[in-house]
Amino acid sequence: MSAVLVAAAVALLALCVAGVLLVPGPMNRLHYLGPAPIAVLLACAAVLVDKGASTIGLRAVLIALFSLATSSVLSHTVARALHHRREDDA
Amino acid sequence: MSAWMVGASVLVALLVPLGIAAATRTPGDGLVALQLAGTVTTVAVLLMAVGLGREPLGDLALVLAVASFVGSLAYATILGRGP
Numbered sequence: 001m002s003a004v005l006v007a008a009a010v011a012l013l014a015l016c017v018a019g020v021l022l023v024p025g026p027m028n029r030l031h032y033l034g035p036a037p038i039a040v041l042l043a044c045a046a047v048l049v050d051k052g053a054s055t056i057g058l059r060a061v062l063i064a065l066f067s068l069a070t071s072s073v074l075s076h077t078v079a080r081a082l083h084h085r086r087e088d089d090a
Numbered sequence: 091m092s093a094w095m096v097g098a099s100v101l102v103a104l105l106v107p108l109g110i111a112a113a114t115r116t117p118g119d120g121l122v123a124l125q126l127a128g129t130v131t132t133v134a135v136l137l138m139a140v141g142l143g144r145e146p147l148g149d150l151a152l153v154l155a156v157a158s159f160v161g162s163l164a165y166a167t168i169l170g171r172g173p
Contacts, residue, residue: 030122040133050140056140063152066155
């Protein structure tokens with residue numbers, strides 16, 4: 001079960017990387033960062049399934065919570081910076 | 091090689107094109123690549139911690155997640171201010 005979760009997390013992150021590399025324009029590329037916290041969640045779920053409520057399991061929960069809480073803030077900040085930069089260029 | 095280490099190896103390999111994109115494209119594109127690279131690295135270190143059986147690496151993954159967030163936030167703020 002944990003191997004399936006790890007494979008899903010890696011596949012999702014690979015799709016995110018492909019999107020960031022192949023899609024034109026930084027604003028469009030930013031959309032492909034959205035699924036990244038879900039991949040973190042899958043990886044942390046894999047750790048929890050394999051190791052249970054251990055020290056590394058607690059770290060995994062903290063990483064998942066932090067990633068979920070901050071990814072939207074960071075995406076918004078980056079999008080605003082790109083928007084301001086585009087206005088400056090115009 | 092366990093599934094953990096295979097996954098970590100694939101993620102480390104994914105950092106190469108992200109690094110090339112961050113180095114060669116525009117600053118905006120580089121910032122997006124940097125943000126994703128932080129997430130990829132965090133997951134890779136977490137998978138390595140389990141695959142190698144070294145739990146202290148889990149602390150490193152947690153610190154990396156926080157440092158990556160703060161670093162990307164700083165770069166985004168600087169980029170938003172303009173040249």
